[in-house]
Amino acid sequence: MKFIDEAKIEVIAGNGGNGVASFCREKFRPFGGPDGGDGGKGGSIFAVADRNINTLVDYRYAKLFKAKNGENGRGSDCYGKGADDVFLRMPVGTQIVDINDGAILADLTEHGQQVMLASGGEGGWGNIHFKSSTNRAPRQKTDGKEGERRELRLELKVLADVGLLGMPNAGKSTFITAVSNARPKIADYPFTTLHPNLGVVRVSHEKSFVIADIPGLIEGAAEGAGLGHQFLRHLQRTRLLLHIVDLAPFNAEVDPVKEAKAIVKELKKYDEALFDKPRWLVLNKLDMVPEDERAKRVKDFVKRFAWKGPVHQISALTRDGCEELIIAIYEYLAEQRHKEQRASETQMAEEARGIASIDPDDPRFKSIE
Numbered sequence: 001m002k003f004i005d006e007a008k009i010e011v012i013a014g015n016g017g018n019g020v021a022s023f024c025r026e027k028f029r030p031f032g033g034p035d036g037g038d039g040g041k042g043g044s045i046f047a048v049a050d051r052n053i054n055t056l057v058d059y060r061y062a063k064l065f066k067a068k069n070g071e072n073g074r075g076s077d078c079y080g081k082g083a084d085d086v087f088l089r090m091p092v093g094t095q096i097v098d099i100n101d102g103a104i105l106a107d108l109t110e111h112g113q114q115v116m117l118a119s120g121g122e123g124g125w126g127n128i129h130f131k132s133s134t135n136r137a138p139r140q141k142t143d144g145k146e147g148e149r150r151e152l153r154l155e156l157k158v159l160a161d162v163g164l165l166g167m168p169n170a171g172k173s174t175f176i177t178a179v180s181n182a183r184p185k186i187a188d189y190p191f192t193t194l195h196p197n198l199g200v201v202r203v204s205h206e207k208s209f210v211i212a213d214i215p216g217l218i219e220g221a222a223e224g225a226g227l228g229h230q231f232l233r234h235l236q237r238t239r240l241l242l243h244i245v246d247l248a249p250f251n252a253e254v255d256p257v258k259e260a261k262a263i264v265k266e267l268k269k270y271d272e273a274l275f276d277k278p279r280w281l282v283l284n285k286l287d288m289v290p291e292d293e294r295a296k297r298v299k300d301f302v303k304r305f306a307w308k309g310p311v312h313q314i315s316a317l318t319r320d321g322c323e324e325l326i327i328a329i330y331e332y333l334a335e336q337r338h339k340e341q342r343a344s345e346t347q348m349a350e351e352a353r354g355i356a357s358i359d360p361d362d363p364r365f366k367s368i369e
Contacts, residue, residue, distance in 0.1 A: 005156040007059035008099065011118045014042025014067040014083045016144025019124035022075030023137065034131050034138055035077045039123030042147040043067030043083035047096060047115050049108035050089040056154050058089075067118075070144060073126045080123060088117070093159045093237070099151040109159065117152065121145035158198055160212035161333050163235035165267070166244035167259045171284040173197070175244060175316035176213045179326050203330045212238065232270050239336050240329065241279040247297060248288035257304045278332075280310045282325065287315035 017039025024032025045067055065088060071080030090096075096106040096117065106115035122145045130138035164172045180199025197213045214235065235241060245260050260281075268275040283301065286294055294313070302311055312328070314321035 005056060007056045007063075007154045008152070009059050009063050009065060009154065010149070010151050011045045011088075012064070012066040012149045013044050013118035013120040013147025014069040015146050016040070016042050016121035016123040017070035017072040017080035018143045019126040019129075019141040020073040020075065021127040021139050021141040024076070033136065034127040035075050036126030036128055036141060037073035037075070037077055037079040038126050038129075039073045039144040040070030040080035040082040041123050042070045042120030042144065043085050044116055044120040044147075045086045045088065045118040047094070047106055047108065047117050048087050048089050049092045049094070049111055049113040051092050051111040053089055053091045055091065056094070056156050059154055067120060067147065069147075070120070070123050072144075073123070077128065079126075082123070083120065085120070087114075090154065091156055093157050095155045095157055097153045097155065099153050105150075105152070118148040118150050121147040157237055158212050159210065160198060160235075160238050161209040162201075162211045162240050162242060162329060163238040164211065164213045164242050164244055165235070165263055165279075167246065167263065169250075170244045170246045171316045172213045172244050175282075175284065175314070175322070176211055178316050178319045178322050180211055201326055201329075203326060207330055209330055209333050232267075232274065235277075236271065236274055238277065239333060241274075241277050242282050242329075243279055244282045244284050245301070246285055247283045247301065248285045257301060260301075260305055278309075280312060281305075281307050282312045282314060284314055284316055286313055287318045287320065 019038050020036040022034065022036035024035045026032055045065060065086060067086045068083035070083050073080045090108055092108055092111055092113075094106075094108045095104060096108070096115070097104055105117060108115070124142040124144040127138045127141050130140040132138075164176065166172050176197060176199045180201045199211050199213070200208055201211055202208045212235065214232065243260065243263065245256050247256055249256060264275075281302075283298055289297055298311070298313060310328075312321060312325045314325055316322065
């Protein structure tokens with residue numbers, strides 16, 4: 001199936017049914033009074049996150065989704081039937097943006113999460129609502145309200161803990177195959193990976209994390225070279241980026257330092273927040289470097305690249321160094337989750353203290369009688 005990670009759709013909620021002006025004319029009740037019922041509510045449109053879907057292909061060609069209108073009211077105090085709601089199933093990780101104002105309406109991050117995209121119109125009132133002691137035969141009624149209408153952009157950002165960065169042929173697909181259950185296409189030519197791949201890395205029976213591989217970047221991606229930046233959004237939710245560098249390129253004229261700097265430059269052009277994410281340097285294909293030259297080549301690369309962060313040396317093909325790397329990644333992710341949990345608990349405690357400190361006698365918090 002072709003991977004689709006972006007789509008544009010239009011959603012139109014149903015209109016509310018109209019209220020009716022009616023009067024009871026039954027036998028023995030010639031002047032029974034007003035009995036016009038209300039109109040039914042129009043159908044609303046909801047987005048529902050579904051972990052069993054991994055692409056937006058369903059919304060590539062079907063672009064218009066419309067709910068039915070509510071029924072009109074009737075006499076004899078009969079209310080119109082409300083229309084059924086429409087539920088659109090979307091992959092977990094979908095972000096929904098209003099095209100007209102750029103507002104983010106929803107970010108579907110959990111299975112089963114449900115968000116209203118367009119609200120159905122309320123039904124109009126029948127004349128039974130307008131009767132009074134001075135208006136015993138009201139002829140007023142109201143029409144139903146129109147349902148909301150929106151043009152939306154759907155963007156799928158895969159949920160992964162770790163993202164892979166690198167030039168084409170840096171060995172990202174080989175690496176994700178070596179450490180996870182993902183089986184992407186692997187070949188000895190650039191741009192073998194044409195869409196993101198997700199893999200679950202098992203550190204032990206109960207310990208795991210998710211890793212994402214995206215198509216390789218090249219210099220000039222900001223201007224559309226190669227596959228451009230269209231897949232970098234899938235790294236925005238990750239906690240850690242692995243910058244994989246081919247330390248033994250086939251072409252002797254290719255400078256790994258220059259290519260690595262180009263990746264960093266393109267990353268900064270795309271998104272400052274993504275550029276500021278924690279990033280580890282992973283030097284790959286050491287099996288193709290003579291053993292007596294490895295230390296020198298690694299030291300030279302780190303010096304010329306002016307790298308201050310963590311450096312890991314691996315061979316994805318022979319899996320040398322891969323186990324140590326995934327253990328280090330898991331420990332880092334566990335530490336980050338622990339920090340996030342502590343920060344969340346601290347925030348909740350502060351909010352609780354703030355609520356407890358409210359003076360019940362403060363007139364701002366007294367109910368209006």
